[in-house]
Amino acid sequence: MxxxxxxxxxxxxxxxxxxxxxxxxxxxxxxxxxxxxxxxxxxxxxxxxxxxxxxxxxxxxxxxxxxxxxxxxxxxxxxxxxxxxxxxxxxxxxxxxxxxxxxxxxxxxxxxxxxxxxxxxxxxxxxxxPLVAVDSLPVDQRDTLKRPEKRAWHDIYRYVAHERPDEPQRLRKRIRVSSPPEETPPGGLAVLGIESTSAIWQFTSTRQNDGSWLVAGSAKPELSPLPIGEFEDTVTIRTNQPAKARIDLRFETAIDPKAGSTPRDPLAGP
Known part of the structure; x- marks a missing residue:
């Protein structure tokens, strides 16, 4: 057979x-x-x-x-x-x-x-x-043009954060969005927009020199201190890749005065 x-x-x-x-x-x-x-x-x-x-x-x-x-x-x-x-x-x-x-x-x-x-x-x-690869960049990775070396950071669609309310500067994520040459749309991959109704997160997208995109999430600047509580958000990245025009990411955030004294998710990052 x-x-x-x-x-x-x-x-x-x-x-x-x-x-x-x-x-x-x-x-x-x-x-x-x-x-x-x-x-x-x-x-x-x-x-x-x-x-x-x-x-x-x-x-x-x-x-x-x-x-x-x-x-x-x-x-x-x-x-x-x-x-x-x-x-x-x-x-x-x-x-x-x-x-x-x-x-x-x-x-x-x-x-x-x-x-x-x-x-x-x-x-x-x-x-x-992949049509569009979505990677979480470790905090110690300076080169945002490369996929993370460790595969544990590849294909991340769920993001966990656990921070103190008096440290809004620590609430941040970096996400690299890229397409291989065989799947890149004519004119290059484009992030057309980011949709979010989060009460605490804001997002920006920047096209990089290699054609990939860097999506950065951070605390809304008007929030200091951050509101205490647990927040669950769906963030949608819109792209010009017809077969993957919508990318949904799940953000699970805990703002807790005791953050740092309990174990963190290994993919959380600062």
């Missing part, structure tokens, strides 16, 4: 997945490709869809009890739950790529009803090409 995917191989010619074709079928058991270097490419608008050949490695028949995935975003379905010794079946996997970018990897574990049998570990690798 060959591997099938809705995405393109990086080395594809005329859209054909040639990397996998050059590998013996047995080498592709329990995986969609040979590894990250052969990962197919998906646009952000396309789900990753794959049919994997999964093989029972045992010398006895086995019945599938359940499927577990390393990501809750994964939809998985196995064609047959009863596998003959060394027999194979198809594992269907679908993952939504919306608001994701770059290399992706998931694992699916197939457990058997017989607990003495080792489960099957299946792997999928693919790469997502």
């Amino acid at each position: 060959p591997f099938l995917s809705s995405c393109w191989s990086r080395s594809a010619a005329a859209g054909l997945f040639m990397a996998a074709a050059s590998i013996p079928a047995a080498a592709l058991d329990n995986a969609n490709c040979a590894g990250p270097e052969a990962a197919p490419l998906c646009r952000e608008t396309e789900p990753f869809v794959a049919d994997l050949t999964v093989r029972n490695p045992h010398d006895v028949a086995a019945k599938v009890e359940r499927l577990d995935s390393s990501c809750t975003c994964t939809k998985r379905e196995i064609a047959e739950k009863f596998l003959l010794p060394k027999g194979a079946t198809t594992l269907h996997i679908t993952v939504d790529n919306a608001n994701r970018s770059g290399p992706r990897e998931i694992g699916v574990t197939i457990f058997f009803t017989d607990p003495t049998l080792e489960p099957i570990e299946a792997k999928c690798w693919w790469t997502v090409r």
